[in-house]
Amino acid sequence: MSILVNKYSRVIVQGITGSEGTFHATQMLEYGTNVVAGVTPGKGGQMALDGKVPVYNSVEEARAETNANVSIIFVPPPFAAEAIIEASEAGVELVVCITEGVPVHDMVKAKRIIDQNGTRLIGPNCPGIITVDECKLGIMPGFICQKGNIGVLSKSGTLTYEAIGQLVNVGLGQTTAIGIGGDPVIGTTMIEALNLFEADPETEGVVVIGEIGGQMENEAARWVKDNMTKSVVGFIAGQTAPPGRRMGHAGAIVSGGDDTAEAKMRIMTECGIAVCESVAEIGDKMKAALSN
Amino acid sequence: MKIHEYQGKNIFKSYGIPIQDGYVIEDINDAPATIEKVQHEFSTEAVVVKAQIHAGGRGKGGGVKYSPNTEQALENAQNMLGMNLSTHQTGAEGQKVRKVYITEALDIKKEYYCAITLDRSQTKDVFMVSSEGGVEIEKVAAETPEKIIKVWIDPLVGMKSFQARKLAFGLGFSGDAFKTAVKVFMKMYACYVGTDATIVEINPLVLTEDDRIVALDAKFNFDGNAMYRHKDIADLRDIHEEDPTELEASKYDLNYIKLDGNVGCMVNGAGLAMATMDIIKLAGGEPANFLDVGGAASAETVKNGFKIILSDDHVKAILINIFGGIVRCDRVANGVIQAVKELGLKVPVVVRLEGTNAKEAKTILSESGLAIIPANDMKDAAQKVVNALIKS
Numbered sequence: 001m002s003i004l005v006n007k008y009s010r011v012i013v014q015g016i017t018g019s020e021g022t023f024h025a026t027q028m029l030e031y032g033t034n035v036v037a038g039v040t041p042g043k044g045g046q047m048a049l050d051g052k053v054p055v056y057n058s059v060e061e062a063r064a065e066t067n068a069n070v071s072i073i074f075v076p077p078p079f080a081a082e083a084i085i086e087a088s089e090a091g092v093e094l095v096v097c098i099t100e101g102v103p104v105h106d107m108v109k110a111k112r113i114i115d116q117n118g119t120r121l122i123g124p125n126c127p128g129i130i131t132v133d134e135c136k137l138g139i140m141p142g143f144i145c146q147k148g149n150i151g152v153l154s155k156s157g158t159l160t161y162e163a164i165g166q167l168v169n170v171g172l173g174q175t176t177a178i179g180i181g182g183d184p185v186i187g188t189t190m191i192e193a194l195n196l197f198e199a200d201p202e203t204e205g206v207v208v209i210g211e212i213g214g215q216m217e218n219e220a221a222r223w224v225k226d227n228m229t230k231s232v233v234g235f236i237a238g239q240t241a242p243p244g245r246r247m248g249h250a251g252a253i254v255s256g257g258d259d260t261a262e263a264k265m266r267i268m269t270e271c272g273i274a275v276c277e278s279v280a281e282i283g284d285k286m287k288a289a290l291s292n
Numbered sequence: 293m294k295i296h297e298y299q300g301k302n303i304f305k306s307y308g309i310p311i312q313d314g315y316v317i318e319d320i321n322d323a324p325a326t327i328e329k330v331q332h333e334f335s336t337e338a339v340v341v342k343a344q345i346h347a348g349g350r351g352k353g354g355g356v357k358y359s360p361n362t363e364q365a366l367e368n369a370q371n372m373l374g375m376n377l378s379t380h381q382t383g384a385e386g387q388k389v390r391k392v393y394i395t396e397a398l399d400i401k402k403e404y405y406c407a408i409t410l411d412r413s414q415t416k417d418v419f420m421v422s423s424e425g426g427v428e429i430e431k432v433a434a435e436t437p438e439k440i441i442k443v444w445i446d447p448l449v450g451m452k453s454f455q456a457r458k459l460a461f462g463l464g465f466s467g468d469a470f471k472t473a474v475k476v477f478m479k480m481y482a483c484y485v486g487t488d489a490t491i492v493e494i495n496p497l498v499l500t501e502d503d504r505i506v507a508l509d510a511k512f513n514f515d516g517n518a519m520y521r522h523k524d525i526a527d528l529r530d531i532h533e534e535d536p537t538e539l540e541a542s543k544y545d546l547n548y549i550k551l552d553g554n555v556g557c558m559v560n561g562a563g564l565a566m567a568t569m570d571i572i573k574l575a576g577g578e579p580a581n582f583l584d585v586g587g588a589a590s591a592e593t594v595k596n597g598f599k600i601i602l603s604d605d606h607v608k609a610i611l612i613n614i615f616g617g618i619v620r621c622d623r624v625a626n627g628v629i630q631a632v633k634e635l636g637l638k639v640p641v642v643v644r645l646e647g648t649n650a651k652e653a654k655t656i657l658s659e660s661g662l663a664i665i666p667a668n669d670m671k672d673a674a675q676k677v678v679n680a681l682i683k684s
Contacts (some may be wrong), residue, residue, distance in 0.1 A: 027618075087302060098656070103518035104410060105488050108447045111415050140646060141617035156563020158615040162670070165646060182562065185415050212564055214412045226348070237566035239550070240573050244381070248547050248562025248584045250517065251412070256430055261570075278574050279567040280671035 002131040002176045003151065003196040003203070004094060004120070009135050010068040012037045012092070014049045014075055014083050016055060019073035024098075024139050025049055025231065028072075032137040038064040039071075055164040060089040072128065072137050073097040074216075080124060081106035084187075088119040095187070096137050097124035101260065104250070121187025125249065127157035127179035140177065148173015150286060151173035151197040153190060155182045155249065159237060159279070163207050166283030172290075182249025183242045191221035198228055204288050205231035207282060208273070210264060212238035213252045217264045225271035231289035234273040235282055236261040293514045295528045296344040300510030303525075307483040307620050309476055311524045312498075317345065319651035323369045334396035337361060344391035346533045348511070349379035355389065358397060369394065390532055398506060403496035404463055405429050406477070410486045416444045419451070419481065421459045425496035430453045439479030451481040465499075472505045487525060488518035513545055519552045537558030537603055544596040546585060553578025554641075555677055556601035556610040560585050560596070560619065568613045568670070575674035577681055580607045592611040598631045602638060608684055609640045611677040613670065616647030625653035637663060644673035 011028070011074050015021040016038025026049055029035050037056055038048045044057035056062035059071060071087040073080060073095065080099040087095045088110075095114070114121050122129055130139010132147045137264045144161055154160040160179050167174060175197075178209045190208060197203045206228075210217035217236060224232050239261040242248050243254040254260050258267065269275045274289045276282050300313040313334065315326050322668045324351035330339050343355030350356050355377045359365035366623045369392050378386030403425030411418040418662040423438045424432045430533035432439055443455040453474060460473040476497070484492045493511040500506060519526040531539055541548035547562065551569075555577040559565035569579035581601060594612075601607055614624050624645055631642065645653040657664050666681060 056563070078520065085653050101490055101517040104490060104523075105447075105485065105518065107414060108410065112446070112448050139618060143615070148616065154563070156561060158559075158561030158617065159563035159567055161615045161617050161647065162564055164566070184410055184412050209563065211566060216412075219413065221313065237563045237565070237570065239570040240579050241569070242551065243548055246581055247549065247566055252562060252566070254397055257433075278571050278671065280571060280669060280674075 002134065003200050004176065005070060005129055005131050005135040005137055005203040007032070007034065007134040009070045010034055010189065011067060011137065012039060012059060012062045012066070012071040012085065013053070014039045014059065014066040014071055014073045015138070016040060016074070017043050017046070018051065018074055022048065024074060025053070028136050031142040032133070033137065035136045036066040037070050037109050045242060059087050059092065063090050063092065065252065068092070070094045070137065071096070073099060077101035077103070081110040084110045085113050085216040088114045088117045092119065094120045094122070096122045096126070096128050097187070098126065098128055098138055099123070100125040100182040102183065104184055109184055111187065116190035118138045122178065123181040123187060124183035125183045127160060129176065129178045131176045132174050138179070140179070144168065145177065146173040148175065149202060150174050151200070151203040153178050153193045153197070153206060154175035155211050156209060156237065159209055162279065163209055167207070167286060170283040172283065172286055175200060182251050182253040184214065184263045185201060190216050191223045194220060194224060194228060198230060200227045203230065205233065205286055207286055208232060208234045210234070210236045210248065211249065211252050212236070212241050212261050213259050218258055218267045221268040221273055224273055231286070231287055231292070232273045233276065233282060233285045234268045235279055236264045236268070237279070293516050293518060293529060294346045294394050294533070295512050295525070296346065296391065296530065297342065297510050298344060298391070299506065300512045303483065303487060303512070304510055306508055307479045307486070309483065309507055310505060311510070312340070312395050312398055314339070316391050316395055317373070317395050318391050320370055320373050323366055327365045327369070330396060331362070336396050338397035339365050340395045340397050341365055342374060342393040342395060343372050343377050343389040343394050344373070345377055345382070345387045346530070347379050347381035347387055349381050350377065353377050353379040355379070365394065385585065387533070388443050398498065398508070399501035400498045401501050402499045404498070405432070405495045406492060406497070407493035408481060408495050409491040411444065414444055416447065417484070419443050419445060419455070419459060421463055422462055425498070438680065445481065450485070451462055451478060453478065460665040466498050467500055467503075469503050469505060476505055476530065487516045488522060489511070489513060490515050506549070512535040513522050527603055531565045537582065537600060540603070541600045544585060544593070544600070546593065546597060546600060550604065551581050553580040554606050554608045555681060556580045556604065556607040558585055558597045558601060558610065559613045559614065560581050562616065564613065564615060568611065571670055571674040572611065572677065575678045577674070577678040580604055590623070593628045594624065594627040595631035595634060596634055602635070607639060609642070609677050609681045611673055612641065612643045613673060616645060620648045621645040621653035622656055628664065629656070629662060631665065634664055640665060640666050640677070642673050642677040642680060642684055643669070644670065682683040
């Protein structure tokens, strides 16, 4: 078991003929991901990735021909929200959007449509998702992961890798690692991802990595307190971030009302989450939490 | 992206929102003619002289002056232009005033607050109004939240007039003022959507003695990611309002934010960059900056990163923290060596490379003959950079 994706996931790559799409789709194939189709409007009928993957003009067509149920998006920001909507309207169950820099107004509308259609979206502006040794969807380096029983949930890319690296160092493998993205409007929230990990029999504990800005970590902490039976370790980046400044991610900004690292760490602790003061403690904290 | 009040008001004007109007000067020699023009055009002896800087809290800092006659208006404009205006948002050093806005003066009956922004928890836009105008809305929200009226807008449907009516009734408007308020709120939403704003705020919106509704201020924040479709707004950017080093960094596509500390850092990824700043602080140092060099971390980006970090004289040590996923650490190591050779090692540099080819990278660094301090993990790196700081 795992969450969201596994070796049976049938994947469409939207933007497969672009440089990012080609590079990462190749890496995904090498990892063992079942990439069954690509979509680039106007390039239907061609073959991508050295003749391994057929290209279609639309997601609808790709889905009809290959029965794919998952899609990953590598298209430029001006077209990313539309790509999400296209996948959702075509009936794709899970859409992962890697693209960084999608306008917020576009995402607010796209979010409303995917909610209406019952599509699950991960991202945008995220590293994607990986179910260890089964399916890699996105840009995460697969080789750093090791099969095991910890779920990883994060707003950030390289910080996810850091957490995975530390877990492996203390002998803890992962079920699934999911980067939900650092934008103000994202598809899958922390609560939704935690819910999936809680329901997964293979996952024994979850590392939650948040950052300054918004209320998502606080909402997740309260949910954990009321619903979660598994061990949760938390870390919040941005203790030294100045207020009012956007720290790289579009959503990482302190603008008032318990959205500082300090406030989030306090609320998480109050809700029974083992909070790491330093990023270097993630692996050890998880190990300690599991032995309690 | 932020803009000045006068620019925001011009946008309001183009959407048909009534504003307290005026003209901007950058040269004090233009003041007499401009004051006269405002007096004549808006049939008023009194004018208001307003400093144009991006930071809020201008009034309290002395950046907004009611001027009952020409002499006082001239004196205020003279004092304001070129002054260093310090508000709670600029910090003690203040911000130089390069533009002064001379506007009509209005007889105000009552002040209101109104704003539209994204409610991240609901992933919908929220329109907020309050009868407590002219004061900090955070204070109202904390002390008397019942005085804030909100409506959430369905992005697929847009704002509907019943929602605008709810806001206008909530503020106690009646008669013609009510009708105008409804129109103004609808136009404000059209403006928010039409400009890809992340916030549109009018504080205060006023009811005048002659029952007109007028925007006395205009605060905008735009979504930088959407500016490709608003060239006219992107052109309103005022680089004088930005930190020169940050501006320079943006030319290299580096995401840099200057801080007050002495340990420079260069990291790939925004989350890891923040976590690196935090662990420097925990180890006893003070981070001098946030710097995300992005996924690539090539020799060129590392070199540009060094240049930017070292342009800050307070930096006494540098920590490079790269988690190589797709990017190979041996390439980053070669980039670091190349950059150090070209720029010279002015301060101690601690390097932590993890991920793809990390072992090869460590060998490359230790065999380079350069005084680069290799570190094994983040904790080790933070301690080593703080130790280096103490020694230097």
